[in-house]
Every structure is written in C-alpha cells, then in structure tokens.
Amino acid sequence: MAGYRLRSFETIGSTNTEALAAAAAGDTGGVWFVTAQQNAGRGRRGRQWESPVGNLAATLLIVPESSPTLAATLGFVAGVSLNRALSSILPSGLVKIGIDGADGQSDGSKARIALKWPNDVLADGAKLAGILLEAQKLSDGRHAIAIGFGVNAIAAPQGLPYPATSLLDLGVSRDAQSVFEALSDAWVDTFGMWNDGRGIGDVLKQWRASAAGIGAPVAVNQNGEVLRGIFETIDDEGRLIVRSDDDRRIVITAGDVHFGATASARS
Known part of the structure; x- marks a missing residue:
C-alpha cells in the first residue's frame, strides 16, 4: 500500500460517500476507506449493494x-487490479456455473476469474x-474519483x-483484510502502469485479456431496450463493441450485459 493512507471504520x-465527502472537505486523495460493515452501500445506477460483516x-x-475522460478509465485500472488480486487468491481450475457465465482467459487458457464489462468480476x-x-468536481476544477470495491468474501446476496x-462458496477461506491487502498491492502496480492516463492502452490490453465473453453472444439492456449480437471487443476508450445480428458494429457506452442463455433468449 506504498504511498497511500488508510482510514478504517467498524x-x-x-x-x-465517505470518500467523496473527504474530497469536498479538501482531502487531496491517495487514501483508502475500508469498513468492516457497510449498511448503505450502492452499486451502479443507485442499486443496493449488500455488504455484511x-x-x-x-x-x-x-x-x-488527468482530464475527466482519462480519469474515467480508472475503472479499468480497478478491474485489472481486482482481477490480479482475486486470481492470486482463488485456486486454478474451472468449474463453470450459472446461466450468465462466460469463460475468462489467462495466457490463452481458460481462467476462473473473468472481467465483465463494465464493472463486475466473475x-x-x-x-x-x-x-x-x-466522480465529483472540486472547487479548483479537478475531479475527485471514488473507486468503490465490493468483494463477496464470505457471503453472496440471494434472490438476484x-x-x-x-x-467461501468457492472453497476459499480468506478474510476481508487479506483480500484488501492483495487488492491494494495489485492497485499500486496497475496504477503505475496507467501513468496518469498515458498507459491506458496497456491497461486495456490486460483488461481484454481477462474479459468474459469476447467472441460470444451478448445481450445489452439499455433502459429496457435489448440489443443482441456478438461481443467483439472493448475499444481504446473502454467502450463495448457489439456486432449486431444485421452485421452493424455498435458502440455501447452504458448498459447491463448478459451472456450465455440470457443473451440467446428471444423472448
């Protein structure tokens, strides 16, 4: 965790929310906020994120x-970092489960951990x-970026x-502290590669190498409208590129992504 401060909470x-409040109060960043229990966590689009002890x-x-556009690519830095951390924790081997699964890759072989665009780890x-x-704009014109990580170490939410x-479901008994240590170490290396945005090409290359579903059927739900096609790649700005059924190459900037049977369903 070299060069970073740590604020921990029970x-x-x-x-x-705590991180962005600190930025508004003048914190210059480079600080982790970690808690044993989060009771008002949120995911994308304001969805609840369960985080038990x-x-x-x-x-x-x-x-x-860097510019706001480049700062937005820190999400890919986060994904590569978390992929590295979890891959170091989870034993090798593939036991694929779930209707929404898609194989990950590592050095050309199947991998247990895969990155799902835009912000999930499978x-x-x-x-x-x-x-x-x-992101939150500051009084000096810069943007504070809060990068939240939620990892199901001992329990996964039900009814999703x-x-x-x-x-723990995967047979690995590791506490949140050890997961955080692996993540914070991986972040240092990946953030160094990003290099104020100058190395985003290298980060995206690593992200693609661990991506779930490239070359496979995909369905993207955008506010109730579903686009189906083949997940072609992630472009140099981190956008999802889908080859539609009528052979159009469509650029996706936001949406909920599904693979497998869900992507193939026509109902």
Whole structure:
C-alpha cells in the first residue's frame, strides 16, 4: 500500500460517500476507506449493494491531474487490479456455473476469474465482486474519483436475477483484510502502469485479456431496450463493441450485459 493512507471504520453507511465527502472537505486523495460493515452501500445506477460483516467494502479516493475522460478509465485500472488480486487468491481450475457465465482467459487458457464489462468480476461464471466509479468536481476544477470495491468474501446476496458467489462458496477461506491487502498491492502496480492516463492502452490490453465473453453472444439492456449480437471487443476508450445480428458494429457506452442463455433468449 506504498504511498497511500488508510482510514478504517467498524461500521459506515457507504465508503464511496465517505470518500467523496473527504474530497469536498479538501482531502487531496491517495487514501483508502475500508469498513468492516457497510449498511448503505450502492452499486451502479443507485442499486443496493449488500455488504455484511466479513465481505470487503473499500473505496480508494484519487484526485488525478488527468482530464475527466482519462480519469474515467480508472475503472479499468480497478478491474485489472481486482482481477490480479482475486486470481492470486482463488485456486486454478474451472468449474463453470450459472446461466450468465462466460469463460475468462489467462495466457490463452481458460481462467476462473473473468472481467465483465463494465464493472463486475466473475468467478466460475458467477458474480464475485463489483466496482463503482463515482466522480465529483472540486472547487479548483479537478475531479475527485471514488473507486468503490465490493468483494463477496464470505457471503453472496440471494434472490438476484443473475448468479452470485463468494470466496467461501468457492472453497476459499480468506478474510476481508487479506483480500484488501492483495487488492491494494495489485492497485499500486496497475496504477503505475496507467501513468496518469498515458498507459491506458496497456491497461486495456490486460483488461481484454481477462474479459468474459469476447467472441460470444451478448445481450445489452439499455433502459429496457435489448440489443443482441456478438461481443467483439472493448475499444481504446473502454467502450463495448457489439456486432449486431444485421452485421452493424455498435458502440455501447452504458448498459447491463448478459451472456450465455440470457443473451440467446428471444423472448
């Protein structure tokens, strides 16, 4: 965790909220906010994120000198970092589960951990972790970036429309602190590669190498409208590129992504 400060809490509403409040109060960033229990966590689009005691809830506050457009690519830095951390924790081997699963890759071979655009991490095809990137403009014109990480270390939420899992479900007994240590170490290396946005090409290359579903059927739900096609790639700005059924190449900037049977369903 070289060069970063740490603020820890027993219980907190949201680590992202705490981080952005600190930025508004003048914190210059480079600080982790970690809690044993988060009781008002949120995911993308304001969705609730369950974070019971034992799971990891952490946010890194960064105030980069780069443009807002480049700062937005920190989500891919976060994804690569979390992929590295979880891959180092989870034993090798593939036991694919879940209707929304898609194989990940590592050095050309199948891998248990895969990155799902834009901000999820899958293990054996089920959601293991999520990332939430939020920005806030500061009085000096710069943007504070709160990068929230949620990892299901001991428990996964139930009743979701997609499969979810935890490290414990996968046979790995690791506490939130050890997961955080692996994540914070991986972040240092990946953030160094990003290099104020100058190295985003290298980061995206690593992200693509671990991506779930490239070359496979995909369905993207955008406010109730569903686009189906083939997940072609992630472009140099981190946007999802889908080859539609009528052979159009469509650029997607936001949406809920589904693979497998869900992507193929026509109802």
